[in-house]
Amino acid sequence: MRILKYDETKCTACGICESACSEAFFKVDDRNKSVIRIEEGESNPKITVCNQCGGCISVCPTSAISRNKNGVVVIDKKACIGCLSCVGFCDYFAMHYHRDQTEPFKCIACGICSSKCPTGAIWIEK
């Protein structure tokens, strides 16, 4: 399974990953449109990103969410009707939405953010 892994002790909360993600997929620098979120944690920054558990697949009423051949959970935007059930039922708060579009969005382990992380706090594991 292809998955974005992280080590919070290495994270400096610089926000480069968030910018890279939102720029890649929404063409804007806006952390609210990033699927990786860095927040203040108790001792280290807290990283929230999809762990590809697939818990969202079964709650989708149109079966728009599936696992691809790399094991990554992906959303078929064409089939999605924007109910956001998957957002509410993600136990890890890793499924996101934004008022600018009807469909939710999530990490597809593309690696764009990890390639730009200056500290090696995030990486793609296959």
Place this chain on the structure above:
Amino acid sequence: MDIKKMKDAHKNLCAYNYELGKIDKGYTDRILHVDVSDNQVSEIQVDPEVKDKFVGGRGYGMYYLFQGTDKNTKWNTEDNEIVISAGPIAGITQYPGAGKSYVVTISPLTHAPIDSNVGGYFGPYLKFAGFDALKLKGKASEDVVVFIDGNKGTVSIDTAPKEPLDSHILAEILTDMYALEERDKEFISVVSTGTGAENSKWGMLNFSFYDPRRGKVRLKQAGRGGIGTVFRDKRIKALIVKYEGLKGDTNNPHDLGILQDAGVKVHREINQFDDVQNQMRKGGTSYLTEIMSEFDLLPVNNFKYGGHEDAHKIGQEVYKGKFELSDCDGCWFGCTLACAKVVEGFELTTGPYKGQKVIVDGPEYETIAGVGSCCGIFDPDYIIENNFYCDTYGIDTISFGTGTAYVMDMYEEGIITKEMTGGLELTFGNTDAAMELLHQVAHGEGFGKIAGLGVRYVKNWLLNEVGGYDEEQRQLIVDAAMECKGLEYSLYMSKESIAQQGGYNLTNKGAQHDEAWLIFDDMIHKLWPTFEDKAEALYFFPLFRTWFSLVGLCKLPWNDIKPEDNAETEQPSLIIEHINNYLELFYGVTGKKIDLDQMIEQSARVYNLQRIFNFRCGFGSREHDQPPYRAIGPATVEEYESRVERYDNQLTDEHGKDIEGLSTKEKLEMMREIRESNYQKLCDAVYERRGWNNNAVPKIETLEKLGIAYPELIEVVKPLL
């Protein structure tokens, strides 16, 4: 089943083309009018005043039904209409329970306007096809289907001579027939009924949706008041709507972000708390059965008693074991409360489909209590079988349950005899007899032909046609007939809650609890000690709950899931956070900011219109708000003695009576006098709070205050004031 042969037998009677149009902030501002007498289809532009005053859904239904009929219209005259409307919020996908349709017509049971709500995809798809409402008028000369293609912009009326009537088959056939390919099935919704709607007054409508996970057509019911009977009287076999292209913004809301925020918040509540609250996702509304029994609120043996030691046999744990769960058991997209439960592969043991394995939608609490405990039956599989047949026959499970309980009660009392039932031993608990009665009702045979005309009919038939009863028997025939305004009671005991007695009977449509469910706050939490307090509750809650029906929402996500800190709020039963969500949703969709008072005012307009409509039909007054005595107190010695301590204490402690040496019969009479008097005090207080006179007639100043002092309404009330 040769679907091609059935389709080839169709003869087109009308082909109508329309502009698809655009949805603007939850509205299309068009109504589709279909007259099956002369096969005419037309469109009505919604007047901005109507939109502003009556909002949508049941509001549109009541308004257009009132305008389209007159004081001489009866349920079975050609000018009666069935109006289906979803409301402005219906069709959003972000918030749970946002796909409801509301159906109104003049009822064969109450002979006045009835309203019934239903899930399934028809209402939202109708709107996205271009229409806020569908008005059906006239009577066809042969069976017809009406097909609305919401992508092509066509409406057709076709004869449909060959399709079978029963819904579990018909809905599937028509879904197959109108789907060009497998994936099209999700874009189709069928409205149908069944054999029972032709032969009884308990006919309901099934609204379908296609369940792709199971590959099956599912059915949700607009159950109450005999709307299916009107549907078949018009010789409409089915309505079909097709709409492809649903997205999260098809309803074209004013502010999508508001809907998303509110929706995600509630999805998260459900995800986190449903398991520790009601477990709706696992067992639907079946969780209520044992709770009701525990609080003496579960009707047993025709509402004699409120609980039974066998209630657990038809409780949530049992049904959880019978339901095949999916994580998406909603009756509209995005309803994560997911109460639309399914029994799969159920093998029928009776009737025309005996031996077949079928999918059964439900049973829900009302069905479990209605066809189950109220009839003294605690057999979970019988309830499933009965549920299936009621659904496919197009029969309301609530009316069938309460109606069967009544004839069983009368049978046990010797008032209805074996000769009268044609040999059916209608004793409490007799599942075989009850099942046979259902088949008879559906086919208009034997004693079922009489029972299926409703509790009020059977009561009057016993009193006026059968006759020969002594005074005590005649009294019981009346006291135990659990109907108000002609509509059979739904399934809660109201004996110990005066507010709920009003919740059932001071209604517009009859004895249905959807206007107000006040039992816990009244009986247990004792929030409303005075009649004025109760009247305030009977002002607010019926209007608040009416609002769901104006906008296209389901009531269940209001209070069947609660925010974590709800118990700490000022009045937990209000679920104030969810009310605020609804105000946000209304703004998010329509762009109109309203507060709670304005929400209540929106409902009050429709509520008063409906009351006036009742008057125009010849009803509506105080005498029609009166309950059967069993709904407000123990009607028999047997009932009194079953809760003797409670009733004795009430007489002595609450009412200061000396009951020393009195017989049960004497105490029963004493109790009756008190309870009947209290109910009248409740009526007085409620009418006053609602702005009605003491005969339940809305005052002209009330209509003026609400901005609906229209000449056609004044004309009805003025002579009565």
